Amino acid sequence: MSRLLLDRVVVNATTADGEVEILAETSLELTEQRIALIGANGSGKSTLARLLNGLVSPSSGRVVVDDLDVAEEGREVRRKVGFVFTDPSAQLVMPTVLEDVALSLRRFHRSRRAREAAARTVLAAYGLEELADRSVHALSGGQRQLLAIAGVLACEPDVVVADEPTTLLDLANSRMIGDLLLSLPQQVVVCTHDLELAARCDRALLLSGGRVVLDGPAAEVVDHYRASV
Numbered sequence: 615m616s617r618l619l620l621d622r623v624v625v626n627a628t629t630a631d632g633e634v635e636i637l638a639e640t641s642l643e644l645t646e647q648r649i650a651l652i653g654a655n656g657s658g659k660s661t662l663a664r665l666l667n668g669l670v671s672p673s674s675g676r677v678v679v680d681d682l683d684v685a686e687e688g689r690e691v692r693r694k695v696g697f698v699f700t701d702p703s704a705q706l707v708m709p710t711v712l713e714d715v716a717l718s719l720r721r722f723h724r725s726r727r728a729r730e731a732a733a734r735t736v737l738a739a740y741g742l743e744e745l746a747d748r749s750v751h752a753l754s755g756g757q758r759q760l761l762a763i764a765g766v767l768a769c770e771p772d773v774v775v776a777d778e779p780t781t782l783l784d785l786a787n788s789r790m791i792g793d794l795l796l797s798l799p800q801q802v803v804v805c806t807h808d809l810e811l812a813a814r815c816d817r818a819l820l821l822s823g824g825r826v827v828l829d830g831p832a833a834e835v836v837d838h839y840r841a842s843v
């Protein structure tokens with residue numbers, strides 16, 4: 615597993631009311647395979663998740679992935695840490711399913727032919743091969759999220775960070791995506807309101823008001839959170 619380190623990280627944001635703290639000073643070391651970030655809307659889960667691949671920068675402190683400082687080696691870190699958004703449309707940019715996965719693979723294969731062949735293999739691995747020539751806009755929500763995750767995994771990241779990946783999905787698709795994420799060999803950090811999914815992780819962090827207020831075995835943290843709301 616990778617070692618994800620937050621060393622005295624603070625995140626501030628500038629708003630109409632001036633500078634506000636959205637993540638209070640946080641130091642953490644994440645080495646478990648499956649880690650859930652839970653807590654109410656606006657508690658700071660996405661901010662914490664986005665720090666891990668440089669989508670959010672700390673106002674002070676350091677974020678280190680293995681031995682890479684995210685502020686200095688963002689490009690390398692983004693190769694190591696794949697990010698799955700709540701809304702897969704944010705990461706599907708090409709007209710067809712095949713072209714979209716092929717685009718993710720441009721770092722691995724120079725020729726278009728090789729990229730498309732590799733993309734077909736990726737699609738087959740996720741049961742999406744029959745949709746190869748379909749428009750990405752003509753997929754169901756579950757298919758779209760599966761495709762977005764396949765595109766991230768095709769780049770062979772060591773860590774997958776997923777920000778509420780099941781929020782827009784129905785029950786069956788949210789189970790399918792949750793099961794997939796938890797079955798990955800990679801390290802997975804998932805922000806979620808799905809407490810069943812969170813409880814199946816190894817470790818959970820409960821956030822409230824921009825702070826980690828509880829951190830421990832996932833089932834215990836989830837039980838505590840359920841009892842407190």
Ligand SMILES: Nc1ncnc2c1ncn2[C@@H]1O[C@H](COP(=O)(O)OP(=O)(O)OP(=O)(O)O)[C@@H](O)[C@H]1O
Pocket residue numbers: 627628629636653654655656657658659660661662805
């Ligand atoms: N760039 C920003 N500028 C101002 N405020 C921000 C910014 N980013 C986040 N915030 C605020 O910081 C707080 C934490 O936001 P964050 O998105 O991390 O919460 P969250 O726990 O992921 O919420 P949700 O469950 O609703 O997605 C919220 O009050 C949000 O409005």
